[in-house]
Amino acid sequence: MGTLILQDGTVIKGESFGAIGGYEGEVVFTTSFCGYQESLSDPSFARQIVVMAYPEIGNCGINDFDFESDRCYLRGLIVKNYSKQESHYQAKETLANYLIKNNVIALENIDTRSLVKKITKYGTMGGFITSNDVDNDFIKEKFEEIRNFKIEEDVLDEVSIKSRYVFNPQGKINIALIDYGNKKSTLNELAKRDCRITVYPYDTEAKEILENKFDAVFLSNGPGDPANYKNQILQIRQMMGKIPMFGICLGYQLLALAAGANTYKLKYGHRGANHPVINLENNKVMITSQNHGYSVDMVTLPKIMRPTYKNLNDNTLEGFEITSLGIYAVQFHPEANPGPEDANIIFDEWINLAQKDMNRINEV
């Protein structure tokens, strides 16, 4: 019997099917019914304990193709039912094996719906997940520890790369991507559109990027509280106006902070593959893949930032642009994986804009 301890005092027992051990983490849930492999390898889930709202997990095992990064960053996985017999022609190993290899604690046979309800009621919580059956003293001790659990800013160091590299070197459009926990799909989407992407660590100085004469800078998704990343915001600010910039998720939040807006923590975040987003310019609606715990506060937008997308569920801001500076960013995930590819078109728009705006900036 494994155990999940929540900061509100809840203790839930389940059967362990992952690694042995125990971790603290932020307990969040996702409603996406497929794509657990993508989620597990999504660095944005770093230091989180993820509850899968959909009950059957592990059905297709783990394959070689659907990873979003080279390992798992989340700390715990909580499911209703783990499918011991995987079935898919691409499957290389079982989910359990993969979790063990990646040191992720996993519990099954848990009333995940009740857990989701709890999170929506009390908000995202700190928690402790262990593969062990623990006693009351241990639980008491853990309560104290997890009460103040936060994803600290050093998380970027964990998810980012150590040194830069080039993806799709034969590409024609020259893009710099700052990796705050980037997903592979973003690189694939850019490569598909003939980009040569130089991927930089999260702590790269603006100067270094600007020197290299890129066509645009891409700020990736990633974990944590955007407001913590003071240095990143500073570097971004130094690049603004000098080169077209695009941001997804954390990248978008950092761009917003750099431009003078504020961010705040959502009660329980948006994590799933079914979030409707409306394009405020043409009223077109897209279903998007989302994974974020923070949001850009619409009322704090400086005049220069024009809202471009809005979430139809809770009316939170989902995108903005600063056309004069060539800045475009969205909160959701146009690279999908897991989730719908509706927003894929944004990459086309951006690559077009990158070329146009670079010309414009060069002329100025």
Next chain:
Amino acid sequence: MKDKSLKKVLVIGSGPIVIGQAAEFDYAGVQACRALKEEKIEIVLVNSNPATIMTDEEIADKVYIEPLNLESLTEIIKMERPQGLIATLGGQTALNLACELDKAGVLKEYNVRILGTNIESIQKAEDREQFKNLMEEINIPIPQSEIVSNYQDALKFSEKIGFPIIIRPAFTLGGAGGGIARNEREYEEIVHSGLSQSPINQVLVEKSIAGYKEIEYEVIRDANDTCIIICNMENIDPIGIHTGDSFVVAPSQTLTNPECEMLRTSAIKIVRALKIEGSCNVQFALDTVSNQYYIIEVNPRVSRSSALASKATGYPIAKIATKIAMGYHLHEIKNPITNKCAAFEPAIDYVVVKIPKWPFDKFSSGDRILGTKMKATGEIMAIGRTFVSSFKKAVTSLEERFTGLLYRGFEELSNDALLSELYIQDDRRIFRLAQAIYNGNDINRLCAITKIDKWFVAKIKEIVDVEKELKRAPLNRTMYLKAKQFGFLDEEIAKITQTTYETLNKFNIEANFRAVDTCAAEFSAHVPYFYSTYNEEDEVEEFKQQAQKTYKKPKENIIVLGSGPIRIGQGIEFDYCSVHASWELIKRGYESVMINSNPETLSTDFDVATRLYFEPMNVEYVMNIIKKENPKGVLVQFGGQTAINLAEKLHQEGIKILGTSLESINAVEDRKVFEKLLRELEIPQPKGCAVTSTTGALNAVKELGYPVLVRPSYVIGGRGMQVVYNDDELLTYITEAFKFSNEHPVLIDQYLEGQEVELDAVSDGRDILIPGICEHIERAGVHSGDSMSIYPSQNISRKNEKILVKYATKIARKLNIKGLMNIQFIIKDDKVYVIEVNPRASRTVPIMSKVTGIPMANIAVEAILGKSIRRAGFGVGLYKKSNLVCVKMPIFSWQKLNRIDPALAPEMKSTGEVLGIDTTYKKALYKAFLAGGHKFSKAKQRVLVSLNDHYKKPALPMLKKLFKQGFFIMATWGTHKFLEQNGIPSKMIEKFMIDKLQKRMKNGRLSFIINTPTTGKNSQNAGFQIRTIAQMYGVPSFTSIDTANAFLSAYKVFDKNTVLTYDTITNYRKKKFLGMFK
């Protein structure tokens, strides 16, 4: 935004229930009408199916129960002048009619706009060639195929690509006439059948991709180009079995994210290319070892799958599709469940399994092989937190004798025999698979044989393993809980572990209920839609308390038991009754609690009752709900036999059955008690007895005299009732019956070949209200569900009418009937006999309610709640006759079922019905035949007549009529001789010249067939063969001389160039009989 110019809209229904088009379109139609009402749009509704809720006058403003054809719709459009027409909610029938109206220029002439998806899109989706071109244009892979309109071209295709080949006829319901051909012989047969059944004489021949995964997407698109997926579904059975005949799971289980998204993106691309405005179903085939996929087909309308998707997610697809048709965009519409906008995709946190309900228990001789032609009459759906629990619940929901996966007879086969049978793709294959797993076969091998994905096979193995575990180890709480979480019933567990219920109860484990909320609990949603699970939190109590807070004073609740899946003998009419009962309870200040397992019905819409439980109609599941709800009582009389069957068991649990008591219900079902009861009341009944030997049978017949009605007291292998005329027939029957079991007696009853009469009544135990009396066209011996019937009765004397009312009143008082009842009588030689009493809602309740304006189900609820029916405002006794005449006609689904004798018999075979209404009997009759799809032609063709000896004489007047009306009679030898003796010219044909007859039928040179069957279910019988071929070519074959006679009367109306007029049911009731002739 909404189109403000819309003031009046025409909604076309889907007509009678047939295989491939069941109650889902009533649910869709009602949702559509409610959505239109919300917008204050006047609704004109046309449907020939009187058992539907959509044809209620409170649902639509103007209700036309009229034949669904070009002529009637043109006239109605001319009169009503609607601005818009909704054609995408009435199944294939409505879609085809909209195309016809468009083609005939009617829509243009009267300025009627098609709302939602337009005609051009519909045609692009439905016309194989256009669709193929469009798919090629947008780069969606489509299997190699060719559209052909003759066999020669089909042959060229097969020579090119080889077998197997799938044949899909254009524009047919549920793939009628299609199939998979593995060789040239099968190919020829199926291509011909497909060509003849396609209204445009066109079939698609296509490279078979049997064995691929079959995946469906339910898409909604609006005029703003927003596309959302309501859910995807995976067929557990691979491609090759019609999706309507497949076990289906939602959402997909064996697809990776890239596969799901690849198909999702394609689905959206297709729906956008087609410019669908509303709902659309997209079906794909996906390879099991690569990401190669093909589009199979799209349904540019609300469909059976969309009904399933709607119930599986809680998303009201038909309602939203209607709003889109009115011009709304998805993001402008509110999702009533979450109060967020409707432009989102439901997230679910449970698993849904659908299993079809096949009619093979009724048709034991039928061909059970499943292919591209749908054979199921209905379906059940189950919701569980895990696949295994959902699957197990789904099997229980089938309401079969066996609730489990095992012990279905396959345990008696040797393992080798079982494995070779496992290749058979029929309705029992999942159970064979379960047995094969139980036998310990390697699951990889089983996957290879069945082509069912390993994931599903492994899950079934998990269920089987629990059973093994139960057998092995002593039962403890942990094991019991596990079995419960897997969906095992207490009954099963007690049997497997040989424990008592008391022991199980001691474990103190209760079912918990979870809500279906479209969002996996992400938002707070207050939807009263629940399913059961174990070992989880319960959400009902909180919901109940919140509901109570909104009432001025506390409300009691009452449970309405629904009727489960649509099957022969238990159709949509019971859904009509359950829904009305629920509405009436709410009106009377109660909370109504609905329990049902059928995703195709209105009763399983979450806003019909105060609370909905989507659960198997099994006593344990019902009791779980009762424990939670603590109801005032349970209503069992509205949900057909399904609900009635539960009454006894609920009563044993101490649950109060409201209305007519269980004792009375049992009294009419127990032959002896019922006999005694009628004797006491001095009501005549046919004589009968039970025999246990052939000598006993022969002795009995000596006393009763031939003909007699024989039936087993216990149903074995679907062998049912039969009328026998002599010792030979009797002995054949008896010997056969005893071969199966001689423990159960055979019942022999005097068969009175008289006028069959039927009435429905509402009673409060003291008074009885009879809306009307119906008389059957076919003489007794044909199941009442398969008879044509007339209201008001045309041939019953005043005196006998009074007797009927007297008997009904006596019976109602004696049995203390509270609520509905139905009585069937025979009048022979001016004497009235009672043959059957049903203390519950009957098939005819919706019809009688509509034609008389008496809301029977509602009054029944009032009576059950203790109100005198005198206060309902319709008086007591026999209600005054309406000014209309209506003829009910049964509709059969022969073309979907192979090897089934279409001969009318005491066993019911029809799947649905239509109603012809007019001011005179003749016109109503003509309309009934028109609504039933019969074609009348000025060019009189040949009619094949073949009568058995018994019916030759009684048929004489009809045969004379046939000749006089200008038909050319072809007759088999005996009939020919008989006609000759009576001076009626006919051409003699050899009975065995079946090929020649087949050719005639195909060329349309045979108008119809009159063939009274000889007894014995011998499929080698020539008559049987002729009738079966006639089915295939859609040539009507009348097996009762009375039906044939009625058809000739209708033909006469046609011959006289009678111009039909059409009116609303409301007006027909008001019309004065006289002075309305045109």
